[in-house]
Amino acid sequence: MRIVFLGDIFAEPGRTAIKEGLPKLIEEYHPHIVIANGENAAHGAGITYEIALELHSYGIDVITGGNHSFDKKVLWEKFSLLPYLLRPANFPQGAFGKGYVVIEKKDFKVAVLNLQGRVEMQPIDSPFSVGDKIVEELRKTTPYIIVDFHAEATAEKEAIGFYFDGRVSAVVGTHTHVQTADERILPNGTAYITDVGMCGVEDSVIGLDKEVALKRFITGMPWNFEPAKGNAILNFVVIDIEPSGRATQILRGKWKKI
Amino acid sequence: MRIVFLGDIFAEPGRTAIKEGLPKLIEEYHPHIVIANGENAAHGAGITYEIALELHSYGIDVITGGNHSFDKKVLWEKFSLLPYLLRPANFPQGAFGKGYVVIEKKDFKVAVLNLQGRVEMQPIDSPFSVGDKIVEELRKTTPYIIVDFHAEATAEKEAIGFYFDGRVSAVVGTHTHVQTADERILPNGTAYITDVGMCGVEDSVIGLDKEVALKRFITGMPWNFEPAKGNAILNFVVIDIEPSGRATQILRGKWKKI
Amino acid sequence: MRIVFLGDIFAEPGRTAIKEGLPKLIEEYHPHIVIANGENAAHGAGITYEIALELHSYGIDVITGGNHSFDKKVLWEKFSLLPYLLRPANFPQGAFGKGYVVIEKKDFKVAVLNLQGRVEMQPIDSPFSVGDKIVEELRKTTPYIIVDFHAEATAEKEAIGFYFDGRVSAVVGTHTHVQTADERILPNGTAYITDVGMCGVEDSVIGLDKEVALKRFITGMPWNFEPAKGNAILNFVVIDIEPSGRATQILRGKWKKI
Amino acid sequence: MRIVFLGDIFAEPGRTAIKEGLPKLIEEYHPHIVIANGENAAHGAGITYEIALELHSYGIDVITGGNHSFDKKVLWEKFSLLPYLLRPANFPQGAFGKGYVVIEKKDFKVAVLNLQGRVEMQPIDSPFSVGDKIVEELRKTTPYIIVDFHAEATAEKEAIGFYFDGRVSAVVGTHTHVQTADERILPNGTAYITDVGMCGVEDSVIGLDKEVALKRFITGMPWNFEPAKGNAILNFVVIDIEPSGRATQILRGKWKKI
Ligand SMILES: [Fe+2]
Ligand SMILES: [Fe+2]
Ligand SMILES: [Fe+2]
Ligand SMILES: [Fe+2]
Numbered sequence A, B, C, D: 001m002r003i004v005f006l007g008d009i010f011a012e013p014g015r016t017a018i019k020e021g022l023p024k025l026i027e028e029y030h031p032h033i034v035i036a037n038g039e040n041a042a043h044g045a046g047i048t049y050e051i052a053l054e055l056h057s058y059g060i061d062v063i064t065g066g067n068h069s070f071d072k073k074v075l076w077e078k079f080s081l082l083p084y085l086l087r088p089a090n091f092p093q094g095a096f097g098k099g100y101v102v103i104e105k106k107d108f109k110v111a112v113l114n115l116q117g118r119v120e121m122q123p124i125d126s127p128f129s130v131g132d133k134i135v136e137e138l139r140k141t142t143p144y145i146i147v148d149f150h151a152e153a154t155a156e157k158e159a160i161g162f163y164f165d166g167r168v169s170a171v172v173g174t175h176t177h178v179q180t181a182d183e184r185i186l187p188n189g190t191a192y193i194t195d196v197g198m199c200g201v202e203d204s205v206i207g208l209d210k211e212v213a214l215k216r217f218i219t220g221m222p223w224n225f226e227p228a229k230g231n232a233i234l235n236f237v238v239i240d241i242e243p244s245g246r247a248t249q250i251l252r253g254k255w256k257k258i
């Protein structure tokens, strides 16, 4: 079973690159399921119901989220309407939406679990204890479990990788918007990468216009963020998983329209 | 020479309490100069040119700021137009506005210096090194120097107090919105209080509607902040200063319309 | 029923002031139970088994903790041996020690619950959801419930106050080491103060030698912290509670050997 | 002119891998100068005078630092004795040691500048304004300027990259201990990578024993960190620079003893 996982889709350039590039990736890699993080899909901050539909129509089977999942308040009441739209599962009880889903596609039952880190991020429930319970539950349903761990600190990401090693098929990091070169199969069979990187304009500061970002750092003033313009790059990983749930390969990739 | 210093004015209830209460305080304490922190004057976040004029018209001689000073972008270009409107002096070069002022009133020349902390706050220039230079400069002009230190951590606030002890007349803390009971004259003659407290609705979470604040803490979702409604309390200190610049007394007070 | 609650006992000077001053406070206020936060009792960082015994021998019935509770590793295995020694209850499962206790004294059954904040502090379980469950359980046993909320941000502290208002007798804040002047009875009968302040040397930076603290702030280098020397001040509150569990009075106090 | 730059050397396994692997890298790439970050060389936290000598003897020409530079206080007084030992230049005045150096080797004059980020790190001086002044000064001496930017947030790292683009030969990120896959030549000729990754044991949590790291995350208690044992991996980049100072190539690499 093969997964393609794409990192944080950033604003209109990210969505356009998905529209143009995802068909090529599907053609090349023939994944059984495509997952992408959508927390920055709406102008860099959050996602709307309509944009979720749009991304789904491009071939994304499950859309994960992160610290920006709730930025667009217009989505809140509709968050649960789309079965394939997730936000981190360790948001406390009372938060809109859901944090995991089991989808069936091409004879495969695949679980996707979204978790968020807490180091240098907002205080929510523990990704370890919340994740532990959900993973043990999901394992009764399917051996194919993919975790999007949306977090800042590399230590917390690696720790989550080892924590779930052998219990899930893959732990794929998101949030930093920069792809890391540490993809590997952990000792007990879980595919791991600290961060898959974003789907956004590369000549930017994590997807944002670099001039504005620089002005913010230099003056300390909250200049309005603006997504960078141009052709976006797609940062992704391809993961192969045995029927046992064990990953056999994780491959890092980038795609950009030429 | 006598100063009245009022803490963070929060939204419309805070401004109304200033309008109604400041004349009473002036009547009671006969200050030579009135200083107030205005970073939350505009709906809890920032301040506008018009609101600065309004507060000035109520009898506030100098309006200081803090981490919310730049929240209202409509103010930016006009920030320097009002001589009595400050933002922390240790924002980096390139930031709009200014961080200190010397005003003359009733035969007294008084310097007001606004600084901001960095512990658990945004990274700006050092309040120690920036403040040091400005204080030494101001001391050539007047012995009456009042510092508004806008900061979160009590350790940083006490450290700034000791750092300027004997060099300025007063270090008054702002930002936490809760008045502290540690007002005193430091060993070398500087009046000090960790936080003067806010001018806002007391039955609230730092000035904000408490139901919304609770929902944010409980669900982890970014519900829209809303200022609390009702009569605001004025939190203030009264400071007496000798011609040498040495403080002789700091008195903590609260005022509320009955 | 009357409680005396003393803030963070800081190092040897804090313990000595407890030894000398607590008898005076007991003589003056005749409390039925004495609670104190001990997270800084051992040289400013943590507490040991022996120091807990020592503080207990001075008349402290329950010792609460905070982010420094685990600083002295020599205590860990013995943490549960002392029924009256607490650490925040919202540390995750697997942490040593316990977070609440019900003690019986002078015909009163009093519950003490220790919780810790998460804003600008380490990521642990939610003080809201963990606290909620424990409080509801404790209410079956006694109407007298005292919460030590050890936290940094005033917003989180006020939110916890309102969250438990009417369900516990008192929410007393600790951790900032500076007493606040906002003690009051909340609308539904809970006594509240944002921070009770420390039991430590006042001429210091939160209990630490001020010269060292200044050097750390100015140079950015990790100079060794050293507790300040001298006579400590005791910061405390006295709380009166009706048989219904409702607080009728909260009184702020300071004591220092002359 | 060719540079080899190695990331944070972590504890004894990192130093051993340098000893064994650096000769191979030198043999393979024939660099004119070798730079490595040594902030974790001493048992994972800091560096000593002796370890700096040791690393220098293995062929490292310049040793940079970061937030752990001052962990070993035994080094402080000797920090300035070794011309090739740096700590971030934007530590405030009064900090021991120095932040940049110009070395001459094989007919090349190369400047190395060490800077540290502030987002989610300790508050020090601005890497932008401090770096700006030093870079402009260094450019009078040599076109070959290499910046080690030791920082956490990808946004701040990319911003520094663009800020110095065209003014220095390379901006190499350190601190996260995970190599990123975004190495490239920025528009104006500066070689850039968000993080070069560490020289430490890969089967670890950023170099630390993974069992201990997991216990810390799960229990919230400060279990003693312990460096992981085993063969370390060397994470490095090779950078080619024209006489104009412009980078022509940046190549990412890993080396591990088999
Ligand atoms: Fe993102
Ligand atoms: Fe994110
Ligand atoms: Fe503020
Ligand atoms: Fe404020």
Ligand SMILES: [Fe+2]
Binding pocket: C008, C039, C040, C066, C175, C176, C177
């Ligand atoms: Fe404390």
Ligand SMILES: [Fe+2]
Binding pocket: C039, C066, C067, C068, C150, C174, C175, C176
């Ligand atoms: Fe504490």
Ligand SMILES: [Fe+2]
Binding pocket: D008, D039, D040, D066, D175, D176, D177
């Ligand atoms: Fe490091």
Ligand SMILES: [Fe+2]
Binding pocket: D039, D066, D067, D068, D150, D174, D175, D176
């Ligand atoms: Fe570091």
